[in-house]
């Protein structure tokens with residue numbers, strides 16, 4: 001879109017120039033100016049960053065934790081990526097080098113306007129929805145983010161003839177869960193399936209990776225003198241998954257025709273009691289764990305205060321989720337069915353936890369650290 005402005009320039013200081021009229025053309029680029037046109041999505045080149053994989057993907061939630069891994073992998077593959085963002089343009093800069101020149105197209109999203117979503121996805125053959133938030137904000141409740149936005153994107157994908165929709169939900173999504181996030185994630189899945197029956201739904205467990213809100217969270221709790229856990233974490237079993245594995249699964253699901261209309265549960269290879277897992281985290285950090293029991297009602301009370309901050313330190317829903325045992329559904333396919341071998345916590349924890357060590361660069365072989373005890 002171009003706008004023509006007629007400007008009157010003032011005379012230069014010291015010169016007797018009469019005001020002159022000039023014409024300036026202001027150009028703003030839309031997504032349609034930058035992406036490969038629909039119908040031209042044929043793979044080209046030998047594969048890799050400088051070729052074209054045949055995928056033109058709109059990645060909603062690309063500025064998030066999982067999003068950066070997905071964009072990185074798509075970029076390395078030679079895919080074209082549209083990244084709708086609502087944050088400041090400056091905060092998307094780190095994503096730019098992840099693809100070849102011109103392959104990553106950033107566009108500002110008006111998160112309240114469905115037409116804005118339509119513009120973002122109408123030129124793509126793949127849409128990945130990773131929009132989510134761990135807490136409710138004044139502007140967006142879980143229902144709006146997990147159900148309404150998910151439904152809107154799925155409906156628009158159907159209307160615009162998008163070939164593949166990958167919707168990221170959550171493990172433990174359940175209509176009867178005590179956690180509102182899990183309940184709304186389940187309802188979101190239903191809304192997506194209704195609007196776009198061929199959508200692939202992925203339910204990752206809690207993800208760990210460099211910038212996670214999982215291992216880093218437990219590591220940072222040492223500032224409170226130790227790790228408070230309901231029943232000392234001996235009644236909760238977790239099965240965390242590596243974020244890179246989830247990103248690979250998303251891309252494989254977009255390419256795999258058999259994944260259409262299916263739900264996948266993405267979990268790590270091992271199950272751990274929360275207590276054993278936190279103990280292991282502190283072993284990797286070379287710090288002594290102090291895990292103390294904390295009654296649920298006190299935890300909920302603390303969370304009520306935590307919720308007062310605009311970016312909550314802790315929420316009551318998080319307390320429930322943190323102490324919820326991860327359950328997979330019998331017969332539902334997993335990471336291996338998408339061609340991914342799950343990475344164990346022991347293999348990935350060091351890259352996250354090194355910065356929490358007392359002596360950050362003290363090189364002890366990772367193998368010397370006793371692995372976490374697994375739950376049967």
Ligand SMILES: NC(=O)c1ccc[n+]([C@@H]2O[C@H](COP(=O)([O-])OP(=O)(O)OC[C@H]3O[C@@H](n4cnc5c(N)ncnc54)[C@H](OP(=O)(O)O)[C@@H]3O)[C@@H](O)[C@H]2O)c1
Pocket residue numbers: 060061062063064065066067085086087111129130131132133134140145168169170171203204205206207208214
């Ligand atoms: N992290 C986990 O361990 C985990 C586990 C299971 C499932 N999941 C699910 O996986 C998905 C990705 O998780 P994540 O950890 O990458 O999340 P994240 O880091 O919180 O990022 C969420 C993304 O969603 C965007 N977003 C949030 N609210 C929005 C709104 N109202 N309108 C438009 N965009 C909005 C954010 O944009 P801004 O950057 O502008 O805020 C960001 O790009 C989510 O659906 C999450 O529920 C995550």
